[in-house]
Amino acid sequence: MKKLIISMVCFVMVLTGCSSTSKSENDVSVQTNNPDGINTSENNQQSQSASNSHTYSSLLRDIETSQSKFEKGYYDYQGNINNNIPVQMSIYPLGNDIVGSYFYEKQRKEIELKGKAGENIMILFEYDDTGKNTGIFQGTMETVDRIAGTWTSPDGKKSYPFALALKSILPGVEYGKRYRVTENDQEVEDFLNEIQGYILSGNKAKLAEQIVYPIYVKVDGEVTKLQNNDDFIQNYDQIFYPEFKQVVSNAFTKYLFANSQGIMFGEGMYNMWINEVIPTGRKPQLMISAINNA
Structure with missing residues (x-):
């Protein structure tokens, strides 16, 4: 009987040891799959993000870019994401790619875009200042007039519908030279930011210096x-009356319409035109060549 009891105790100890060994091996296995101590949810997010990137990259490879409806030039769009977030986008067909940027109207900070377009599909990856992918636009279109689809976060956890309508086209222009009048597009936008600043602060003298004279504008409803500079300053309050001032103060200084007459800044019938001129004895500079305040 004593030998039987001893044998049973030994048997139990052996089973306990096996159980402990099995648990230890499982722990090692988990640690091996997670060498950096990253929690499971983070691993899942990374895996999902990598899977989504692979999926969209595969879709890009399948796009027949030779069938793209976009021709040389800038295509400017206005629309929304999630039906209630206003955005503007400008894209350009460069080689086999579609490049450009977009911004949220509330923030006005450009976000870079790069992708491809086929006959009826377009995929654009967006990137932040560090080059990190922050979202993907996947849209369809019958013509370039309208693009609609889904914006998706890189990890695939967020997705919202988007819809864009064509606002204007700048056909035939070289990439990076949409405004034609200068070698540097940013120079034009910087100039218009200055103009907006003068209008917002009511700096009549500085604004007067940016105008090509003589100039015809409406003063109290009559073309004058x-x-x-003195004429402009004297009539400033009649020229920049509240409604006109509000429009040009809120106008966007990006993705501007341009043609042989210059660059239009404003909205609808309330606008100003910008051109590069050569004042007597001075270097070429951007100036206001027309003011349509009614």
Whole structure:
């Protein structure tokens, strides 16, 4: 009997040891799959993000870019994400790619875009300042007039519908030279930011210096010829009356319409035109060549 009891105790100890060994091996296995101590949810997010990137990259390879409806030039769009977030986008067909940027109207900070377009599909990856992918636009279109689809976060956890309508086209222009009048697009946008600043602060003298004279504008409803800075300053409040001032103060300084007459800044019938001019004895510079305030 004593030998039987001893044998049973030994048997139990052996089973306990096996159980402990099995548990230890499982622990090692988990640690091996997670060498950096990253929790399971983070691993899942990374795996999902990698899977989504692979999926969209595969879709890009399948796009027949030779069937793209986009021709040389800038295509500017206005629309929304999730039906209630206004955005603007400008894209350009460069080689086999579609490049460009977009911004949320509330923030006005450009976000870089790069992708491809086929006959009826377009996929654009967006990137932040560090080059990190922050989202993907996948849209369809019958013509370039309208693009609609889904914006998706890189990890695939967020997705919202988007819809864009064509606002204007700048056909035939070289990439990076949409405004034609200068070698540097940013120079134009910087100039218009200055103009907006003068209008917002009511700096009549500085604004007067940016105008090509003589210039015709409406003063109290009648077309009036202004000969110089003094004429402009004297009639400033009648020219920049509240409604006109509000429009040009809120106008976007990006993705501007341009043609042989210059660059239009404003909205609808309330606008100003910008051109590069050569004042007597001075270097070429951007100036206001027309003011349509009614």
